[in-house]
Amino acid sequence: MFIKKIGIDLGTNNVLVYVPKKGIVINEPSVVAISKNDGKILAVGLEAKDMLGRTPDTISAEHPLKEGVIANYKTTEAMLRYFINKALGGVHLFRPEVMVAVPAGITSIERRAVIDATIAAGARAAYIIKAPIVAAIGADIPIGAASGHMVINIGGGTAEIAVISLGGIVAWGSVRIGGNKFDQAITEFVRHKYNLSVGVHTAEEIKKSVGTAMFMSKPLSVDIKGQDMASGLPHIVSVTSDDVAEALQHDLDLLIKAIGDVLHDTPPELSADIMDKGIILTGGSAQLRNLNELVAQATGVPTYVAEEPMFCAVKGTGIALENIDSYKRSILATR
Incomplete structure (x- = not known):
């Protein structure tokens, strides 16, 4: 089977890769092991994570992403190349189209770095889409509707709170917890x-x-x-x-405050929709016990954990890639 499209959730802690019609084919730590002597990359993913805290002085094991954005371009490119090649498997004739989920608050410079790294890693075309948008898509939320939906995507480095309507983000906030x-x-x-x-x-x-x-x-x-x-x-x-x-009380207090701030900034019509439909939690850290109850208690809004919350964003990239015309308005950048 020739793989022409790949969706990637490029997280601070994990990289997930989705291939249409095959599902999630990679779920590995976003860690790269590097030789301090010559800068050579020794291992990526699971193999590199096993070295964390156990490496000799000549090897460093690093997370190339911090709080969802590129902290080290060279290692991010190498990591992307490794995972793209692994997803394609063996000899491949086609360079794939790749869609990457990124934080909603990413700057234009950070966005360009992700696109450049993805193209350099072997993509024919690169699309950038905001993580809360694809997390909502992966959670089966009809983001193109004229009603409001609130998604809280909590990963390893950041929690993003977004109110989505008509395929875009109407109100947004983030807090560096996860x-x-x-x-x-x-x-x-x-x-x-x-x-x-x-x-x-x-x-x-x-x-x-x-x-x-x-x-x-x-x-x-x-x-x-x-x-x-x-x-x-x-x-x-x-x-x-x-x-x-x-x-966790201090960090969770910060999260609750950020949610309250976004709700405060939400237009009244969309607030009514959110009260009716509830808040959806996505991301790996949404799996923390009773987090939905805490949010519901603090906001007065029913709160639910999406099915397989860790995989919502990467599934959303795959769905968006397969239906690119339907989600054109939601794509941040392309090359």
């Missing part, structure tokens, strides 16, 4: 409360095992291993869901 900030907050909380030093991977496991946005009537708990900060010896403690709710 999976990474949640992991950092858990790491710091465990250090202060339990005098235990844990790595980012352990914090992520705590979040997945017992993470919650609200205190629970029946708290969950998980035993974790770390280094006792007094003795330096390995130690095990039990961390609860209440610990995580407390650790």
Whole structure:
């Protein structure tokens, strides 16, 4: 099968690649391992992530994207080339059309960098589309309708809040919270409360095992291993869901404020639509337990988590690519 179109969700933590009629073919960490001696790229994706925190002094494992935008052009291009080639598989006769999801607040310079990197990585044509738009498409929201829909797309580096109507964004806000900030907050909380030093991977496991946005009537708990900060010896403690709710409170307060600001900026007619239809949560971090309940409680608007929230944006790129004429108004830039 000749692959002519590819959709990419270029995230701070993960790169997802969608091929029409095949679905999601790649879901790997957006990490690149580089030799410090000669700048050679040694590994990309899962293989590179396994090196994080374990690399010798001669190797650095880096995230080429920070908060959804390119922080290192060279490594982003190399990462895109790797994933495009992997999606195409083996020998390929055609350079594909590629659609990339980017943050809604991206600047024209950042947008140009994504287009240039995508073309340099082997694309015949590159399309740039805002992540909240494709997340809404992937969540089966009819974005072309004349009614308002609110989508909150929460990834690894940022949370974007968007009110969408007639294929465009009417009101928008973003806040620099997401999976990474949640992991950092858990790491710091465990250090202060339990005098235990844990790595980012352990914090992520705590979040997945017992993470919650609200205190629970029946708290969950998980035993974790770390280094006792007094003795330096390995130690095990039990961390609860209440610990995580407390650790994340500051970041979640920022998210709630940002949502309130966007609702305040929304035209009254569209506000009525949102109250009627509810708020949709997308992105990997939307999977945090009880986050929809917290948002609903704080805003008074029914809030739902989209089906497979982590995959909404990349699925949306695929749908938009297959129906490019229908979504022309939503495309930011092309080359």
